[in-house]
Amino acid sequence: MSCKKLKMICFSPTRTTHRILDAIAEGVGAQQLEVLDMTRTDNVPESCDCADDLVIIGGPVYSGRIPLTAVERFKVLKSCGSPVVPVVVYGNRAYEDALVELSDIVTEAGFKTVAGAAFIGEHSFSTEKTPIAVSRPDEDDLGKAREFGKSLAAKLADGTLAAASVEVPGNRPYKDRSPKASASPISNDGCQLCGSCERVCPTAAISVGSLVETDPDKCIFCCACVKVCAFEARKLEVPKLLEVSQWLADNFSARREPEIFI
Ligand SMILES: Cc1cc2nc3c(=O)[nH]c(=O)nc-3n(C[C@H](O)[C@H](O)[C@H](O)COP(=O)(O)O)c2cc1C
Known part of the structure; x- marks a missing residue:
């Protein structure tokens, strides 16, 4: 068939x-x-x-x-x-x-x-x-x-x-799920209020009006908003995630x- x-x-x-x-x-x-x-x-x-x-x-x-x-x-x-x-x-x-x-x-x-x-x-x-x-x-x-x-x-x-x-x-x-980190602070410095972050957010955590608001309870840290931002304004500067990113870059660079x- x-x-x-x-x-x-x-x-x-x-x-x-x-x-x-x-x-x-x-x-x-x-x-x-x-x-x-x-x-x-x-x-x-x-x-x-x-x-x-x-x-x-x-x-x-x-x-x-x-x-x-x-x-x-x-x-x-x-x-x-x-x-x-x-x-x-x-x-x-x-x-x-x-x-x-x-x-x-x-x-x-x-x-x-x-x-x-x-x-x-x-x-x-x-x-x-x-x-x-x-x-x-x-x-x-x-x-x-x-x-x-x-x-x-x-x-x-x-x-x-x-x-x-x-x-x-x-x-x-299965292994236990990791406890959720707190979704703040999220930086929007240089934001042009274009709304692309709001459009790609899978959990509708972001609302863009005269400023950008993020609901920390809805954010799942997927980083869709960070990757889509044409002005590199959107950054998840959550200390725990920055630490994890450094650990990943230091230890998992060998190609799988x-x-x-x-
Ligand atoms: C909250 C979170 C946890 C993640 N955990 C892992 C992980 O345990 N192992 C891993 O190799 N990648 C992990 N990743 C990376 C994603 O699996 C990877 O970037 C994937 O390509 C994202 O898929 P998408 O582009 O379809 O969203 C994680 C990413 C996020 C946002």
């Missing part, structure tokens, strides 16, 4: 997961591609029943887990056995229990995990001073993602994908490569 209907589902504040999934989908080369990007609240449907030939679902790794916001949003998904490929994207440190957690989420929703992958994306906390996996995914990563998509399509065509059953790495119970389970 060739892939007629492919669905791509993601949560991807800084777009690295989205870019990896795009490349995998390109490799699959389905006749019909439906994209469900749940990064913004207003894009989350009340329910989503999936009856596709293949579903690819992806999210970033936050402290070795799938971010809670994504876990909540993925709860609208249901299926009666559609083959699914969970994909996690991490910032060159480790993905720990995130891939098995994502596989469990979709299994619980009625999908069947037939393959999986962990790719690397520029770390959300990466800055000029503390560079971490800068510009990942690069051409090499995207090439591997397209190749992965091609192998999925080949296995779907020869009938071996539906029968596949893949165990992805990770521990159960994508891992594919098929």
Whole structure:
């Protein structure tokens, strides 16, 4: 069976997961591609029943887990056995229990995990001073993602994908989630009030009027606002995060490569 209907589902504040999934989908080369990007609240449907030939679902790794916001949003998904490929994207440190957690989420929703992958994306906390996996995914990563998509399509065509059953790495119970740091101070020096940070915020934590206000309880530190700011005005100068960024830059600069389970 060739892939007629492919669905791509993601949560991807800084777009690295989205870019990896795009490349995998390109490799699959389905006749019909439906994209469900749940990064913004207003894009989350009340329910989503999936009856596709293949579903690819992806999210970033936050402290070795799938971010809670994504876990909540993925709860609208249901299926009666559609083959699914969970994909996690991490910032060159480790993905720990995130891939098995994502596989469990979709299994619980009625999908069947037939393959999986962990790719690397520029770390959300990466800055000029503390560079971490800068510009990942690069051409090499995207090439591997397209190749992965091609192998999925080949296995779907020869009938071996539906029968596949893949165990992805990770521990159960999953590691504990890290306690949330306080979201202040956030600096907006040089802000031009253009509103792009408000538009990309996945949790609607930012409101831009005559000044920029951030709700510390809603902020998940995804850094979408920092990466999108054309004036380099938006900075998360949270002491704990600055410390973590330095630790990551000092200890996790050795290039990691994508891992594919098929
Ligand atoms: C709060 C937070 C926690 C993170 N934790 C990890 C981690 O445990 N391991 C890691 O390698 N990368 C970690 N990252 C980096 C992201 O996984 C990485 O930047 C990913 O590419 C972001 O995906 P996105 O572009 O789809 O948002 C973390 C990022 C954030 C914002």
